[in-house]
Amino acid sequence: MSDSVQLADGRDLRGTADRPARPVFVLMWLAVGVDAVANLIPLPVPGSLVTVVSLLMELTFALVHGALAYRWRGILVFLALALVISNVIEDIGVLTGVPFGHYHYTDELGPKLFEVPVLIGPAYFAVGYMAWFIATILLRPVSRSGRLSTVVGTPVVASFVMVAWDLALDPSSATLRGRWVWEDGGGYFGVPLTNFLGWSLTVYLIYQLFALYLYRWGPDAAGFQRLDTGYRTMPIVAYVVVAGDYVANWLTGGHDGVPPDVTDATGHLWRAADVYESSALTAIYGMIFLALLAALRLIGQVRGPARVVRP
Template sequence: MSMIARNTKLTTTILWTLAAAYGLSLVANISFGLSIPIAVVLLLSVAFALIHGALRYGWSGIAVFIVISLVVSNILENTSILTGFPFGHYHYTDVLGPKLFLVPVLIGPAYFASGYLAWVLANVLIGDVKREASAFTVLAVPFIASFLMVMWDLTLDPRASTIQHQWIWEQGGGYFGVPLTNYLGWFFTVYVFLQLFALFVRFRPSASEVARTLPSPYYAQAL
């Protein structure tokens, strides 16, 4: 058992603090017009996902999640900027800072953090993906989690692109300036990396690193 799992009380306090700080920072920026930097808000969600994921899957398990989400999202985002698949034709401005190829560095961690939260919620709704999980669970959890991510992006993308110009849709779109292809691309991208992680968890060879079922408060934190 890892040190983070042994220090249950401290870990719980840290997770609730991060969850509260993240929620308050979003409210402060959106509802009250404050200007808490995007990187700071993102850091809170990444820290939460990292600690929560390490508690659930061990450090090696959450590291696999990070690598899969970063690689898949960066490849597909760059592919779409160059070809239009799978999101549509768009490009990033300089608002989000330095880029990895054509995609801002901040985008990858955002996929990791939000993707992990969607993953946890889908596990709550469908059932835990673990070594003895059924084929239905292994397939359904990534599918539902991808829908949850699209629901989140319905509010994110119009504000970030149309209002804040963090990225530009070259031909616009019918949903507050965002094309339908964006949401299809979101679903596809998230589904790919979550399905890969689901297969990793299901067929993970090390018995000592099997996903642990956590007390209900840990799942509530992700809500």
Template sequence: MRTDRRTTTLWWFIAAQLVLAVGTTLAGWPQPILNVVLLVVIVAMHALRRYTLASFAVFAGITFVVSNVYENLSIVTGFPFGDYYYSDALGLKLFLVPLVIAPAYFATGYFSWQIAHVLLAVRDARPRGRDVVLVPLIASFVMVMWDLVMDPNAATAGGSWIWEDGGGYFGVPVSNFAGWFLCVYTIFQLFAFYLARRGPAAIRPEAETVGDAFWYQAIVPYVSVALVLTARFLTREDGIVTDPAGQNWQLADLGETTMLVSVFTMYFVALLSTLLVGRSRRDRTPV
């Protein structure tokens, strides 16, 4: 059953709220926890159109366990992200990791998962055959884009987490991105295995008939992130921030670099995904 006009309008309103939530979070507004909660609520409303409540809970559970294990392990041992620790800026912690981190992984991971389906032209809610591996792989690359544009500011001017030995990318080491890829790939691959094992029982009966608006709404967060970074570049402030390794970084350079990176990652993926959804619609239209 196709989404009717009223439902489509409702979901676009929700997508607009998502822009606000993602944008204010990345802009460093003082309510990151509230914004992540809003993101999770929006993700739930979007995801439960395709996945059963049980599948949704499994994805949330996998994300919570895997992200916390990897993050706490890295803070204690340095593997897989590197040597870092969280400041008190993000609130209460579970062991050494703020409680808000796992929901943030969950929300951004969900949209990366959906974008991977678009890029691979996989409309099935349940990956099959080689897509059981390909969807998690592509979703992991797409997911790391978030960290590529977010971490430099959060780890320096934002002060949300601290890299003890610094790094070449505005105080962030290469190991951080390798660790992120490993972490999110583990999450996606476990979820793909779950969906493959559960079969049709993992998805809603109407899952394969969602309209194009469903896919466009999953693209909105990527546009939002890129727009925020562009706005930050246009309103950049002069100044210097020093990382724990003693390296000085120009705030203007940080803003310009992350904006430029977002153009060829977030903007590009959003544009390509939008074109692919539109092309898919044309291919399904009888001539």
């Protein structure tokens, strides 16, 4: 039995400058585990600290996992696309109302790069990577000289997986916690439909440009077939952990400091319990459903012992 883990291009981590296989797996699972504790267990610490720790764990996971799948050059391309495109489009959105609708960020998320908190770009990258990898399982990986239908189709599916997260995220973070403010309100617990259309456009651009990069310079299709099934399961688990945060909030009654009733920028009154419940519903029947589909698809792709075995 092999004690190695291969990169997507077939290189063996054992005997290279990279870390040995076992510490890499331990590091990724540790990041997912700490994120699970931060998201699923009510802790007697400020919510802002929980957010930072959770994001750091998700960033660590996405960078290490992505480096194994796409090499460091590939995952850094994805990181750069996520940081630049998200900040540019969100800055345009804050200044003009296009494409998300009229909104602005408060100081709840800390320092800003222009009009957008510094934490926003890394969040696009970290959860965006999970959504991307799930889409590659649901369809097929985008690879060098692969099918053009996959080069376009995978980014579209990934954008839906990513926006499923925002369906759970936005009402709680904006309407209840005041991290950003929808100035004209909206029908979805104070959030407008245009927000989700804007998210779809933003993340699709990130994914489409990354897919074009992979089509030209990424690993070949055979490289992905050598990836261990347990390794490919990790982004699904990490995505479920993110979804679990909203279920946990509903079960525990939400965040400290949020009153039972909240008024949005238009004066509309929302019950906090209703918002938490709706976020849990979208997390279960949106995010967790997509993760379940990916897991079942992955099980169906297992065809015997001819693949790399994890430690």
